[in-house]
Amino acid sequence: MNNKPRIAFFDFTGCEGCQLTVIDSLENHPELLEAVDIVQFREAMSEKDDDFSIAFIEGSCTRSSDEKRLEKIREQAALVIALGACAHLGGVNAVRNIQPLESVRRCVYGEKAEVYETSIAKPIGDVISIDGFIPGCPIDPEEFIRGVKRLLQGNRPLIPDYPVCIECKLRENACLFQRGKVCLGPITRAGCGALCPSLGVGCEGCRGLIPNPNITWLKEVMAEHGQSSERISAKMGLFMTNQILESEVIDVES
Amino acid sequence: MSKAKVKKPVKIDVHHVTRVEGHGNIVVDIQDGKMQRCDLQIVEAPRFFEAMLRGQPYEQASHLSSRICGICAVTHATTSLRATENALGIVPSRQTALLRKLNLNGEMLDSHILHVYMLVAPDFLGVGSVIPLAKTSPEVVLRALRMKKLAGDICSLVGGRHTHPVSTVVGGFTSLPDAASIGDLHGRLLAMREDLDATINLFQGLSLPNFERDTEFLALSTDDEYCFMDGAIASSDGGTWPIDQYLTVTNEHMVDHSTAKHAQNFRQAYMVGALARFNINYEKLHDRARQAASALGLQSKCINPYWNSIAQIVEMVHCTEDAILITERLLDEGILPEDPVPVQKLSGEGVGACEAPRGTLYHHYLIENGVLRRANCVIPTAQNLANIEADMRELVPMSMEREPEEITLALEMLVRAYDPCISCSTHMVEVNFVK
Numbered sequence: 146m147n148n149k150p151r152i153a154f155f156d157f158t159g160c161e162g163c164q165l166t167v168i169d170s171l172e173n174h175p176e177l178l179e180a181v182d183i184v185q186f187r188e189a190m191s192e193k194d195d196d197f198s199i200a201f202i203e204g205s206c207t208r209s210s211d212e213k214r215l216e217k218i219r220e221q222a223a224l225v226i227a228l229g230a231c232a233h234l235g236g237v238n239a240v241r242n243i244q245p246l247e248s249v250r251r252c253v254y255g256e257k258a259e260v261y262e263t264s265i266a267k268p269i270g271d272v273i274s275i276d277g278f279i280p281g282c283p284i285d286p287e288e289f290i291r292g293v294k295r296l297l298q299g300n301r302p303l304i305p306d307y308p309v310c311i312e313c314k315l316r317e318n319a320c321l322f323q324r325g326k327v328c329l330g331p332i333t334r335a336g337c338g339a340l341c342p343s344l345g346v347g348c349e350g351c352r353g354l355i356p357n358p359n360i361t362w363l364k365e366v367m368a369e370h371g372q373s374s375e376r377i378s379a380k381m382g383l384f385m386t387n388q389i390l391e392s393e394v395i396d397v398e399s
Numbered sequence: 400m401s402k403a404k405v406k407k408p409v410k411i412d413v414h415h416v417t418r419v420e421g422h423g424n425i426v427v428d429i430q431d432g433k434m435q436r437c438d439l440q441i442v443e444a445p446r447f448f449e450a451m452l453r454g455q456p457y458e459q460a461s462h463l464s465s466r467i468c469g470i471c472a473v474t475h476a477t478t479s480l481r482a483t484e485n486a487l488g489i490v491p492s493r494q495t496a497l498l499r500k501l502n503l504n505g506e507m508l509d510s511h512i513l514h515v516y517m518l519v520a521p522d523f524l525g526v527g528s529v530i531p532l533a534k535t536s537p538e539v540v541l542r543a544l545r546m547k548k549l550a551g552d553i554c555s556l557v558g559g560r561h562t563h564p565v566s567t568v569v570g571g572f573t574s575l576p577d578a579a580s581i582g583d584l585h586g587r588l589l590a591m592r593e594d595l596d597a598t599i600n601l602f603q604g605l606s607l608p609n610f611e612r613d614t615e616f617l618a619l620s621t622d623d624e625y626c627f628m629d630g631a632i633a634s635s636d637g638g639t640w641p642i643d644q645y646l647t648v649t650n651e652h653m654v655d656h657s658t659a660k661h662a663q664n665f666r667q668a669y670m671v672g673a674l675a676r677f678n679i680n681y682e683k684l685h686d687r688a689r690q691a692a693s694a695l696g697l698q699s700k701c702i703n704p705y706w707n708s709i710a711q712i713v714e715m716v717h718c719t720e721d722a723i724l725i726t727e728r729l730l731d732e733g734i735l736p737e738d739p740v741p742v743q744k745l746s747g748e749g750v751g752a753c754e755a756p757r758g759t760l761y762h763h764y765l766i767e768n769g770v771l772r773r774a775n776c777v778i779p780t781a782q783n784l785a786n787i788e789a790d791m792r793e794l795v796p797m798s799m800e801r802e803p804e805e806i807t808l809a810l811e812m813l814v815r816a817y818d819p820c821i822s823c824s825t826h827m828v829e830v831n832f833v834k
Contacts, residue, residue, distance in 0.1 A: 162469020162562040168513075169551060169561060172544045178533075237466045240451040283469065283562045344559040344566040345573030349462060375770065376456045383463060 150297060153185035153197035154228075155218055157204030157211050158238050158266065162283040163229035164203055170286035177290065180297060198223045199296060201279075205231040205238040205266045212272050219273040224296060227268065227275050228289075230282035230351045230384050237282070238266035239386035243378075268387065277301040282351035282384055285337055305335040308355050309348050313339035321347050327367050327380065332358035351384045360392055409803050413811060423819065425810050427795055437792045439784060439814065452774035457483050457745070457766050458569055460774075464762065465563045467776070468820055470513070472563045473506035473554055474755035475762075477628065481751030482762040483569050485643075488747065489740050494729075495571040496628070498557050501725045502564065503627045503753065504718040505553025509561075510756035511673070511711040511718075512550060514818045515602070516543035519708045522812050523605045539601065546594050546715075549587050553722065556580055570739030578734055585726040588719055592687075595716050599694050602712055607705040608809060612793050614702065614786055615666050616675035617648065619754050625676070625683040625717060627754040633679050635700065636665045642752040645761045649777050661785040662777070668785035671758025672817065673710035674701060685724075688717035704790055707816045711756075745769040755779050757820050780819045787817050 154164060164186070171177060184194035200222035206212060219225055230236035242265045269275060279285075279292050279302055292302030309330035313320075321328040321342055328347035330339065334355050341348050354360075360381070367377045381389050411427040428436035448467050455463055461479035465472040477499050484491060491499075516539070526532055533540045551561040556576045558564025566574040619626040619642075620633035632640040632648050640648055649662045663669065677684075677692070681699035684692070692698070692713045697706060750763045758779030765773035790813055798806045 160466050160469040160472070162466070162472060165469045165513075166562055168517075169548075172548050172551075237451065237463060240463070241447050244450060244453075282466065283560075340560065341565050343574075346559075346565050346568070349459075375454065379455055379459065379770075383459060 149180065149182045150199055151182050151184045151194070151197040152199045152201065152293075153194075153218075153222070154183070155185070155200060155202045155214075157202065157215075157232070157269070158207040159204030159229070159231040159236070161203065163231075166283045166286050167201075167228075167289060170289050173286065174290050177293060181293070195221065197221060200225045201228045202226070202232050202269050202275075203228045205235050206269055206272050207238060207264060207266045209264065215269055215273045224276045225269075225273065226292070226296070226302070227270060227278040229284045230280065230353070231266075232269045233278040233280050234353050234384055235266050235268045235387040236351075236384050239384075240382055242266055242386050242390070243382065266387075278304065280304060280334060280352040281337060288336060306356055307335050308358075309333045309335045309337065309339050309342065309352075311335055312337070313342045315339075316343055318343055321345070322366065322370060325370070327370050327372055329363070329381065332360055332363050347380075349383050350381065354385060354388050354392070358392070360389065409806075411803055411807050411810070413807060423814070425791070425807075425814065427791075427806070427810070429795070429799070432799060434792070434795050437788070437795050439788050439791065441784070449774050449776055452764070452771050452776075455771045457487070457742075457764075457769050457771060460764065460771055461567065461569070462563070464776070467778075469562050470510050470820055471506060471755040471757070471760070473502050473558060473567075474753050474760055476558075476564050476567055477503060478751040478753040478755075478760045478762045479764075480567060480569055481629065481753065482749050482764045483751070483766065485749030485751060486747040486764050486766045487569070487742055487744055487749070489570050489742060491571050491740055492735075492737060494732075494735055494737065495739075497725050497729065498572060498575075499567070500628060501722055501729075502554055502557040502567065504722045504725070505550050505557065507627065507718045507754075507756050508715055508722075509547060509550035509554065510818075511715045512543060512547045514756075515598070515708055515711055515715070516540075516547075518818070519812075519815055520601075522808070522815070542594050542597060546591060546598075549591055552587075553584060556584060568739050569742065571737065572739065575734050575736065578730060581726050581729050581734070585723065585730065588723045588726065591719055595691070595719060598712060598715070599691050602709065603695060607703065607709070608812065609703070610705060610790075610794055610797075610813075611702045612704070612790055614789070615664055615669040616678045616700075617664065617669050617671050617759060617782075618676040618679040619752055619759055620680055623683075625680045625685075625721075629752065632752070632759065634664065634669075635675070635678055642761070643750040645750060645752065645763070645777060649761070649782060651777060651781065662782040663785060668789045669782065670704070670786045671779050671782050672707055673714050673756070674704065674707040675758060676754060677701070677710040677713060684713065684717050685720035687720050688713050691716040704786075704813060705816045707818065711818070742769075755820075757818050758782060778820075780817070783817050783819065787814060787819070 184197050200218050227233040231238055279289050295302055312335045313330055316339055326347050328342055329350040330342055330348040332354055333348050333350045334352040336352060364377055409429040413425045424440040426438045426440055452460060460483060461476045464479040465476040467475050555561045559566040559574060566572050616635035618633060619630040621630035648664050651662050654661050678700045695709050697709045746767050748765045752761050760779055761777040763775040764771050791810055
C-alpha cells in the first residue's frame with residue numbers, strides 16, 4: 146500500500162466526452178499518474194475498488210436510481226467534484242426539461258414510453274453536496290489538471306467568475322455581435338480562453354452563468370439582432386436551461 | 400464430468416460491462432443444459448435527443464447532436480450538418496468536403512486506437528486494463544498514446560477542439576486551418592506509418608476466438624472511394640438504397656430489455672461497423688491498408704465478429720493514408736479563405752448519413768422557418784444490438800462444456816469486439832449467467 150490519494154471517476158447521463166478529455170489530459174501530463182491512484186474508471190478499466198477519497202462525477206442525474214448511487218458516492222468520498230456541464234449544470238440533458246416529460250418519452254419511445262424510468266435532468270449538486278466543479282462541454286484538459294493539482298494541495302479548483310467577454314477582448318477578437326452573430330459571452334463564465342468566439346462561433350454558455358448575469362439585457366440585444374423569442378430561449382437553453390429557469394423564478398419573486 | 404456441470408444451473412450476470420462506452424449488462428440463464436435466456440440489456444439512461452432536437456435553431460442542431468456521443472462527436476456533428484444541408488438545399492464546397500473527410504479520418508483513427516489498444520488489447524494480454532500494461536509493456540502504451548494524440552490533433556486542427564467540434568457549421572467552416580499546421584500534420588502522419596507497422600506486428604501474434612456466423616453486412620458505399628460520408632447504403636446480401644430511404648433498411652423496433660432500439664433488414668439482424676465496411680468496400684481501401692489486411696490474415700468476406708477489431712486496424716492504416724492524401728491535396732491547392740455557403744431557404748426535409756467508427760449513422764430532420772420540428776437519429780450500436788444478441792445466442796449453446804467464467808469472458812470479448820457505443824444507442828453491457 147502507499148499513501149497516494151485514491152481517485153475514482155463515475156459517469157451518469159452524458160456523452161462520456163469529459164472522461165475522454167481526462168484520458169487526453171493524461172497524455173500530456175503522465176506525471177499525474179505518479180501522484181495519484183486511479184481506483185475506478187469504468188470506461189478505461191475493469192479493475193474496481195470502492196476505497197477512494199476524491200470522486201469526479203460526470204453526467205446528470207436523470208433517474209431516482211441515480212440519486213441512490215450519488216448518495217453512496219457522497220458517503221465514501223471526502224471530496225466530490227462535478228466534472229463537466231452535465232454534472233455541473235444539467236447541461237444539454239436539461240434541454241428537455243422545458244418540454245412535458247410525457248411528450249419527450251413518447252417522441253422517442255412511442256407506445257413503450259412508460260417502460261423507461263426517467264425524470265427531469267438535474268445537476269448532481271441538486272442531489273448531493275459538492276466540493277467543487279470543473280465546468281465546460283467538454284471540460285478543458287488543462288483546467289482539469291490544474292484543478293487536480295489544487296485538490297492535491299488541499300485547495301478547491303480555481304474557476305474564473307468573470308465573463309467570457311474579458312478573455313475574448315484579451316485575444317483582440319472583433320465582437321461577434323458586430324459581425325452579425327449572437328453570443329452568450331456577456332453572461333457566461335470565462336476560463337475557456339473564449340475558444341468558440343475566437344473561431345467565429347458565438348459562445349453557447351457551456352460553462353454556466355457568471356454571478357449576477359444581466360440576462361434580460363442580453364435577451365434584448367439578441368432580439369435587436371433579429372432573434373425570435375423561441376430562438377433566444379433555445380440558444381440560452383443549450384447548456385443552461387436549469388440556470389435560466391431558476392433566474393426567471395428569482396425575477397418574478399423580486 | 401461435463402454432464403454434471405451442464406445440469407447445474409448457471410447464471411451469468413455481468414452488471415455494467417467495463418471497457419465499453421456506456422452502460423450495458425449481459426444476462427444468461429442456463430437451466431438443465433438449455434439456454435433459457437441470453438440478453439444484452441441496455442441500461443444506459445435514456446437520452447431523448449430526438450425530442451431535444453425539436454425546437455432547435457438549424458444552426459445549433461449540430462452542436463447539440465455532437466453531444467450524443469463524446470467518442471463519435473465529429474460524425475454526429477457532420478451527419479447532422481449533412482441532414483440540415485440536404486433539407487435546406489445547400490451544397491458545400493469541395494474544400495469543405497475534404498476538410499470534413501479529414502476530420503472524420505481523425506475521429507475514426509482516435510476511436511479505433513482507443514478501442515484496439517485500451518479496450519481490446521488487455522483481454523488478449525490477460526490484464527484488467529491498459530494501466531498495468533504501462534509497467535509491463537511501456538512501449539505499447541507510449542505508442543498508443545502517441546498515435547491517439549495525433550488523431551485528436553487532427554480533429555482539433557480541423558474542428559477547433561478534439562471532442563465536440565466548434566468551427567464546423569452549416570455550409571462550411573467559420574475558421575480554417577493554416578497551411579503551416581496542415582504541413583506539420585502531414586509530416587506527423589507520414590511518421591505514424593512506423594507505429595502502424597508496429598501495431599500490425601503486435602496484433603499478428605494474437606489469436607482470436609474461432610467463431611463464425613453468417614449475417615448481413617451494411618455500409619455506405621460510393622464508386623470512387625472507401626466511403627465515410629454520403630454515398631448510398633449497400634448490403635452484402637445484394638442491393639443498394641439511396642440514404643433518404645434508410646427507414647426501409649433499418650426497420651427500428653423496441654425490445655423489452657433495452658433502452659436502445661433494435662434493427663433488421665433482409666434477415667433477423669444485420670451488422671454495421673469496421674468489419675461490414677471492410678467486407679463491402681474492400682476493393683476501395685488504399686494499397687497499404689489492403690497489405691495490412693493480408694498481413695493480419697483478414698479476408699473479405701469475414702464472418703467472425705471478433706475480427707471487427709482487426710478490421711479496425713486495417714481502417715487505421717486506411718485513414719492515415721487517406722489523411723496523408725488529403726493534406727497533400729490541401730497543401731498543393733492552398734487553403735481558400737472561403738465563408739460557409741449562405742442559407743437561402745429556411746424550410747425543408749433532409750437525411751444525412753456518415754460512417755461513424757461503429758457503423759452507419761443517420762440523422763433525418765424536418766426544418767420549418769429555420770427551426771427543427773422533427774428529428775430522427777439512427778445510431779450504429781442500436782443497429783448492431785440484434786446482431787450481437789444473435790451471436791451470443793449461437794455462442795452460448797456451443798460453450799455449454801466450459802466454465803461460467805470462460806463463457807463470461809468469451810461473451811464480454813464478443814460484445815467489446817463490436818465496440819458498442821451505448822451512450823449513443825439509447826434512444827448498452829452486464830453479463831448475467833444463470834446455467
